[in-house]
Amino acid sequence: xxxxxxxxxxxxxxxxxxxxxxxxxxxxxxxxxxxxxxxxxxxxxxxxxxxxxxxxxxxxxxxxxxxxxxxxxxxxxxxxxxxxxxxxxxxxxxxxxxxxxxxxxxxxxxxxxxxxxxxxxxxxxxxxxxxxxxxxxxxxxxxxxxxxxxxxxxxxxxxxxxxxxxxxxxxxxxxxxxxxxxxxxxxxxxxxxxxxxxxxxxxxxxxxxxxxxxxxxxxxxxxxxxxxxxxxxxxxxxxxxxxxxxxxxxxxxxxxxxxxxxxxxxxxxxxxxxxxxxxxxxxxxxxxxxxxxxxxxxxxxxxxxxxxxxxx
Numbered sequence: 001x002x003x004x005x006x007x008x009x010x011x012x013x014x015x016x017x018x019x020x021x022x023x024x025x026x027x028x029x030x031x032x033x034x035x036x037x038x039x040x041x042x043x044x045x046x047x048x049x050x051x052x053x054x055x056x057x058x059x060x061x062x063x064x065x066x067x068x069x070x071x072x073x074x075x076x077x078x079x080x081x082x083x084x085x086x087x088x089x090x091x092x093x094x095x096x097x098x099x100x101x102x103x104x105x106x107x108x109x110x111x112x113x114x115x116x117x118x119x120x121x122x123x124x125x126x127x128x129x130x131x132x133x134x135x136x137x138x139x140x141x142x143x144x145x146x147x148x149x150x151x152x153x154x155x156x157x158x159x160x161x162x163x164x165x166x167x168x169x170x171x172x173x174x175x176x177x178x179x180x181x182x183x184x185x186x187x188x189x190x191x192x193x194x195x196x197x198x199x200x201x202x203x204x205x206x207x208x209x210x211x212x213x214x215x216x217x218x219x220x221x222x223x224x225x226x227x228x229x230x231x232x233x234x235x236x237x238x239x240x241x242x243x244x245x246x247x248x249x250x251x252x253x254x255x256x257x258x259x260x261x262x263x264x265x266x267x268x269x270x271x272x273x274x275x276x277x278x279x280x281x282x283x284x285x286x287x288x289x290x291x292x293x294x295x296x297x298x299x300x301x302x303x304x305x306x307x308x309x310x311x312x
Contacts, residue, residue, distance in 0.1 A: 012221040014039075014083055017058050023068060028083075031102035034090065037083035038076040038103070042068025045136070046109045047307070048100060049075040052118020052143055053179075053232055054197065054223050056082035058215075059117065062296035063303075070304065074107070076100065078123055080231030082222055091234035092241040093126035093145065101131050113307055115139040117292065119235050122146060122242070125275075128256070129249040138252065139303055141259040142289050144271060146242035150176070166204050166288070168263040175200070179236035186226035186233075193229070194220040204263060205288035215293065252276040257306040259299060261287045280306065 010016065014026050014037065024041030039057050047067060051059045057075040060067075067073045077084040079096050090096070100123065104112055113136040116124030121143025128135045129145070157172035166172070178185065189196060197219055201211045222228050251274075258268035258281040265283035272279045282302050287294040 012218045014057075017061075017218065020061060021064055024064065024073075029103055029106050031106050032090075032095070032099045034079050034087060034099055035085045036076055036079070036099060036103055038074055039064075040072070040074045041065075042071055042073045044071045045307075046104070046107075046112035047071035047073050048104070048112050048114045048124075049073060050078055050100070050114065050116040050120030050123050051075070051081065052116070052120045053235065054193070054200070055118075055219055056222055058082075058218050059290075059292055062292045063300045066296075066300045067303065070308065071113075074103075074112075076103065078120060080228075080234060086227045086231035089234075091231070092238040092245065093122050094130060094242075094245050096123045097126035097130050100127055101134060104134065110134065111136050113137040113139065115141065115303060116143055117141040118143040118289070122235075125252075126242075126245070128252050128254060129246075132253060135254050137255045137257070137307060138276075139257045139259065139306060140268070140272070141291055141299065142261050142264045142268075144258070144268065145246055145275065146239045147246055147271070147275075148243055149271070150239055150243065153177075164203070165206070166263045168266065171263060176236060179233040181233075182237070183230075186229040189223070189229055190226045191224050193223040197223070201290065205290050205294060206262065206286065207288075207294055210293040211290060249275075252278075254278070255306070256280070257282070257302070259284060259291065259302050261285070261289050261291050261294075263289055 018026050024039050027038050049060050057077050060075045079099050080086045111134050114124040121140040125145035128138045158170045161167045161170035162172045197216050201208045256276040256279045258272045260268040260283050262285045269281045284295050284298045291299050
């Protein structure tokens with residue numbers, strides 16, 4: 001296995017990767033005290049796309065062009081991700097939502113739809129809770145706002161449930177605890193993050209071949225760096241504050257779409273109606289957690305069907 005370091009990033013740099021998305025370009029903006037990297041393309045109503053762990057803006061490349069045929073697509077490396085700043089604090093989802101809100105104000109956008117995957121879905125949810133007037137619609141793909149339910153996750157897996165593939169009925173997400181640990185993960189994983197990536201994709205995807213060797217190298221090149229590991233883990237370490245904030249929010253009033261993979265569809269179907277008044281949940285059950293890579297056509301169809309009114 002090749003170990004990628006900051007000395008070998010060229011093929012995986014934002015400048016090179018953006019060439020795969022004609023019509024998109026790289027941008028930076030300093031908002032809320034943090035410098036964010038984002039890529040943008042297309043025209044029409046604004047659609048903000050937020051990635052999750054352990055990926056970057058590049059995770060949207062299977063669906064970005066399809067979205068850009070109808071929308072002004074803005075894919076953001078959230079605080080602590082990719083080429084965005086990795087400060088020592090501010091990883092609670094309320095602060096991260098403010099990052100996105102101030103980015104939209106910087107861009108002169110008063111209202112947008114948000115599509116978030118994984119941790120990005122948590123930030124998108126917080127945006128909807130805190131800035132409902134700026135939220136046209138929310139789309140949450142295998143990710144929703146942290147809640148008290150996280151505290152019920154088992155430290156040990158149920159007998160027979162921890163196999164080669166994640167069990168959607170009894171998921172064992174051990175990294176939720178591992179990522180709570182300060183300092184040790186970056187010591188263990190710096191320069192060798194590809195080992196974790198390979199395990200994770202094998203465990204949570206139904207068809208891990210859909211995450212190509214190049215895709216894996218892109219993410220390894222980023223997360224090999226100790227600062228990236230430390231910042232990404234901080235998203236998890238802020239869950240206590242996120243859960244406390246969740247207790248102060250009213251239900252979401254804007255339209256909300258949950259897109260659930262085979263490992264999270266039932267969870268979204270059960271949980272989203274508690275936090276949203278106008279909610280629809282669709283299942284892409286022939287996909288694992290990384291839906292954009294495994295089933296991009298189904299994701300794109302679900303998003304466009306939800307966002308585009310009849311006859312448009």
